[in-house]
Amino acid sequence: MFKLYNTLRRRIEQFEPINSPHVGLYTCGPTVYDYTHIGHLRKYVGDDLLKRILIANGFDVKHVQNITDVGHLTSDADEGDDKLDKRAKEKGMSVWEVAKFFEQYHFKSLDQVNVLRPNIVCRATEHIGEQIKLIEKLVKKGFTYQTKEAVYFDTSKFPDYGKLSGQKLEEKVVGVRKEVVVDPNKKNPADFVLWFFTVGHFQDHTMRWPSPWGEGFPGWHIECSAMSMEYLGDSFDIHTGGIDHIPVHHPNEIAQSEAATGKTFVKYWVHHNFLIVEGGKMSKSKGSFYRIDDILEKGFDPLALRYLFLTAHYRDKLNFTWQSLEASQNALNNLREEVREWDNPKIGCAEFEQKFIESVNNDLSIPQAVAVMWDMVTSDYPTSAKARSILEMDKVLGLKLDEFVSKPLEIPQEAQRLVKQREQAREKQDFKKSDDLRKEIKKLGFEVEDTPSGPRIVVN
Ligand code: AMP
Ligand code: ZN
DSSP, X not given: OOEEEETTTTEEEEOOOTBTTEEEEEEOOOBTTSOOOHHHHHHHHXXXXXXXXXXXXXXXXXXXXXXXXXXXXXXXXXXXXXHHHHHHHHHTSOHHHHHHHHHHHXXXXXXXXXXXXXXXXXXXXXXXXXXXXXXXXXHXXXXXXXXXXXXXXXXXXXXXXXXXXXXXXXXXXXXXXXXXXXXXXXXXXXXXEEEEESSGGGTXXXXXXXXXXXXXXXXXXXXXXXXXXXXXXXXXXXXXXXXXXXXXXXHHHHHHHHHHHXXXXXXXXXXXXXXXXXXXXXXXXXXXXXXXXXXXHTTOOHHHHHHHHHTSOTTSOEEEOHHHHHHHHHHHHHHHXXXXXXXXXXXXXXXXXXXXXXXXXXXXXHHHHHHHHHHHHTSSSOHHHHHHHHHHHHHHHOOOGGGTTTOOOOOOHHHHHHHHHHHHHHHTTOHHHHHXXXXXXXXXXXXXXXXXXXXXXXEO
């Protein structure tokens, strides 16, 4: 039985979908004005693990993810500019090209860490009509007010506003996005924009569309409500995001969706904790804003990063260090080498598979599940049984072990000859020759590791 921590009720609950075996899953996607970084990757790998576990439990998952390609003011936009407009000017590209560029980078990064693609990817700019329709419903039901600058959601009309964050409306001043442009006619600090007008500060905003209230562009929150309900219905099963979405973005989504439909928007809310780097917040000025290219440049396998993500529970912070990535790379290399030598998959180890599924079903206890996997690897079960079971486990872990299980390393004779010559050179203490030979071996795609029991050849 699958159990999941539900932020809405602050407890672990048994997962029961609204319309089993179908599961509607919505994951908040990226704002595409900058590169996807390894913090984002942790969040998306977390979503991916959740999805794979649901599939392993026999559920039929429909996964929807948005792309925020409308420029908005963001919480760290001290400059008071629309980041997309700003980026476009910097790069000499149109805002549309910038959004496409970073969207492609996002999915390319996700592919590298073996995140399954969503069933539906929906862009905010391609769903302006749906967003306007939803705002129209809210206007009709009296949940909005209009100023010269924007149409707002009136949070005082929605008494349940704090049910996700646990914050009372009066306390809500804290956590509201830093507002660069202060509208003197906004009533409560928690009220949020449904539709911006392209006037005043925003008169030059590139992306703009006509609406019943005037030309402008949608607020940030409305796209997630409009698109999730478009593809998954008014009420659906799971909605995820980073913990930064608990105080503002997700309460806003709940308020506007439930005010419009009168129904419960989402049954289970899942929030991922953050990745920090070398003990601190990822930061461009400190040079700790790493992306997948930085990982590859240093010679790591992107799946070593995925392995590192598996070592922490999704509700705990994870501290990234190059040392911890190195340890993950070593663990992954050892695992790959071990499984290569196993006999062809047959039967399986029911005992370990059972323990594994119990762990992942217990609110995604992945570190525990990985420990179960290693217990199995070092157990006395026949290797054919272990091979079968590890392939089952890897359907959840996503380490692409199928490329290694029962596939012994075939070392070409040429490489073997060079390794022997290198050993002889080392015995004669001719380290220059030994180094040159190592380079030759590397060219053939192999690496020699010197171990106490002699040289060991691994794939480069
Ligand atoms: P953004 O594109 O910056 O709005 O972020 C997209 C998603 O990634 C959001 O759900 C954020 O909560 C999440 N996120 C951003 N930074 C990190 C981080 N350092 N660690 C984990 N998740 C993050
Ligand atoms: Zn969202």
